[in-house]
Amino acid sequence: MTGVATLIRQPWLWAWVGALVVWLATAVFTGGKGSGEVLSAAMTFGAFFVIVALGQMFVITLGPGNVDLSIPACMTLAGTVAMKSMDGASAMIPVGLLLALVIGAGVGTLNYSLIRLLRIPPIIATLSSSFIFQSAAIWWNRGLRVKPPEALADFTTAKIAGVPVIALFVVVLAILGHVLLTRTIYGRGVVAIGQNMRAAHLAGVKVERIRAATYIMCATLAGLCGYLLAAFSGGAALNMGEEYLLSSIAVVVIGGTSVAGGFANVPGLWGASLFLFLLVTMLNTFGAGAGVRLVLTGLIIIGVIVAASGGKART
Amino acid sequence: MSGRLSPRLLRSLLPPLSLAALLIAIFWLQPRTMSYFGLNLLLNLAIPIALATIAQMFILCVNELDLSIGGFVSLVACITATWLHDTPLLGIAALAGLIAAYAALGALIHLRNLPSIVVTLGMSFVWLGLAVLVLPTPGGNAPEYIRTLMTLKPAYIPFPIIASVVIALVVHVGLMRSAHGTVLRGAGGNPRSLECAGWSLLKIKMGMFALAGFFGVLSGMALVGLTTSADANIALRYTLLSIAGVILGGGEFVGGRVSPIGAVIGAITLALAGSFLSFLRLNPDWQIGAQGAILIIVLALRVLIGRAEARK
Numbered sequence: 001m002t003g004v005a006t007l008i009r010q011p012w013l014w015a016w017v018g019a020l021v022v023w024l025a026t027a028v029f030t031g032g033k034g035s036g037e038v039l040s041a042a043m044t045f046g047a048f049f050v051i052v053a054l055g056q057m058f059v060i061t062l063g064p065g066n067v068d069l070s071i072p073a074c075m076t077l078a079g080t081v082a083m084k085s086m087d088g089a090s091a092m093i094p095v096g097l098l099l100a101l102v103i104g105a106g107v108g109t110l111n112y113s114l115i116r117l118l119r120i121p122p123i124i125a126t127l128s129s130s131f132i133f134q135s136a137a138i139w140w141n142r143g144l145r146v147k148p149p150e151a152l153a154d155f156t157t158a159k160i161a162g163v164p165v166i167a168l169f170v171v172v173l174a175i176l177g178h179v180l181l182t183r184t185i186y187g188r189g190v191v192a193i194g195q196n197m198r199a200a201h202l203a204g205v206k207v208e209r210i211r212a213a214t215y216i217m218c219a220t221l222a223g224l225c226g227y228l229l230a231a232f233s234g235g236a237a238l239n240m241g242e243e244y245l246l247s248s249i250a251v252v253v254i255g256g257t258s259v260a261g262g263f264a265n266v267p268g269l270w271g272a273s274l275f276l277f278l279l280v281t282m283l284n285t286f287g288a289g290a291g292v293r294l295v296l297t298g299l300i301i302i303g304v305i306v307a308a309s310g311g312k313a314r315t
Numbered sequence: 316m317s318g319r320l321s322p323r324l325l326r327s328l329l330p331p332l333s334l335a336a337l338l339i340a341i342f343w344l345q346p347r348t349m350s351y352f353g354l355n356l357l358l359n360l361a362i363p364i365a366l367a368t369i370a371q372m373f374i375l376c377v378n379e380l381d382l383s384i385g386g387f388v389s390l391v392a393c394i395t396a397t398w399l400h401d402t403p404l405l406g407i408a409a410l411a412g413l414i415a416a417y418a419a420l421g422a423l424i425h426l427r428n429l430p431s432i433v434v435t436l437g438m439s440f441v442w443l444g445l446a447v448l449v450l451p452t453p454g455g456n457a458p459e460y461i462r463t464l465m466t467l468k469p470a471y472i473p474f475p476i477i478a479s480v481v482i483a484l485v486v487h488v489g490l491m492r493s494a495h496g497t498v499l500r501g502a503g504g505n506p507r508s509l510e511c512a513g514w515s516l517l518k519i520k521m522g523m524f525a526l527a528g529f530f531g532v533l534s535g536m537a538l539v540g541l542t543t544s545a546d547a548n549i550a551l552r553y554t555l556l557s558i559a560g561v562i563l564g565g566g567e568f569v570g571g572r573v574s575p576i577g578a579v580i581g582a583i584t585l586a587l588a589g590s591f592l593s594f595l596r597l598n599p600d601w602q603i604g605a606q607g608a609i610l611i612i613v614l615a616l617r618v619l620i621g622r623a624e625a626r627k
Contacts, residue, residue: 065568065569067432069555114611117618118611118614118615118618119618119621120611120614120618121562121568123380123558123568124558124559124562124568124610124614127555127558127559127607127610128559128606128607128608128610128611128614129607129611130607131603131604131605131606131607131608131610132604132607132608134603134604135600135601135602135603135604135605135607136604138600138603139598139600139601142600246382246436246439246440249432249433249436250433250436250437253430253433259430259432259433260430289447289448290444290447291444291445291446291447291448291451292444292448293444294440294441294443294444294447295440295441295444295445295448296444297437297440297444298437298438298439298440298441298442298444299437299441300437301433301436301437301440302433302434302437302438302441305429305430305433305434305437306423306427306429
């Protein structure tokens, strides 16, 4: 009994329940036809959400005002530069990956320097830097769509027994993230800072070092996601990161991480990612147009937040 | 003598000085803009951005953040270009309904203690979706009177300048100089003491959100008056521009420290940044990047001034 009680109190549970309900609703509507394929697609697209959301989760957990708005620009920049330097050659795959990660790390370093040196709120720092990265991507790419190397494209679309390889890869990444959050000094430090920065500092947590690492990690993950997404969708597009700005925040919060910081969990990221994708699929299957789909997506996000908040008074 | 140039004064002078620097640079690069017609063209599109920035300022003033204002302005633009033009009564009712919806959002965020970032994030989907439903393909017509107003050619001073000054002054008097405005700002500074003094935080939040909705509506209408047609994505970038504009104008994220005049100046500065770059004949690819760079430079200057302030 205690097991059930603890399970119900888990903040990530609702995202998973939501994903399951939405998937079942779709399956009932189609009479079970294609439900497997839908799940497989959800795992692929969900995987991309999870990669960026993982970084965003650590950033948001740092406390109020901490949000990385440069994720889409970072993804686009890393994706375009990597695709262009690989130029479709399979031998260049590791070089492209390295480039994407280095660009991500560079973006993160710049973001953090702005936050630290200029003492700008992170929202504004990452917002203004994202303008520059976006411009850099436009300038570098010149509207060309360079095809990814075939081997890399195959990797992002490969499946083992119906399960996308990339989803397996991201599950491993998520597990690493979970260990990092719950079992390391760094992870506990992030949570401590989010709960009370001053107390964390007095308790000997290296606040600034941890904040720097968090922003760099977030941008590096965004770079990785841009690289994989560009490979998956047959080349980098300038607007490829667009939907990831809002989605990365939505996934983190629906997944049960506190938007005020200090409380985070990784399993919810997967649940929320699947939920968001399956939700759109469900509305598509029901024959809803683009407008209705957007309205319902928005209302359901708000509905989940209202339900999850429980209406606790501000203390 | 040194008292006259105190850091505090410098700080409040920073937004207008940045705007002046940018304007001088533009005039120097392209002297033809220094005319009635040139200024009109240069500043036209700054009006809707300034209005959206004022809307965002009301939200920031009560320590919240609105990530949906761009979608909201787009929706207003779509309604203005269709319903308000074809069936004015329906259009007016819809726009009034939208303002009421904003007030309701404020109430929801306050009563359930929700993070405004997430709620407005969700709302941005809702507004965009509604905009797509109202106007599935770009088009529509601007109502005649809005078109006439936005293309006014008053003597001597171009309309965008008059409009910006009027917007800034009206909001300044209302928010910074009136007793009610002080209470509203207090809700951002110290909500608890305000509540102890007997004010209803719920009403204040609803009022501020309604004001934001009202200025969002004005922004959308002004935009359609300039473009004469609308589409669902027309103003999505306003979300980020408006936040940046408030901060550029000297506003803070918390504590109710905002400045309406600064916000309008910040919005115009951002709007001009793009023109500046094209006059520089730099690569148009760097247009957006320039806005980011200007933002960073101004914020860096503010930090320098802040340090001087702390040393005193």
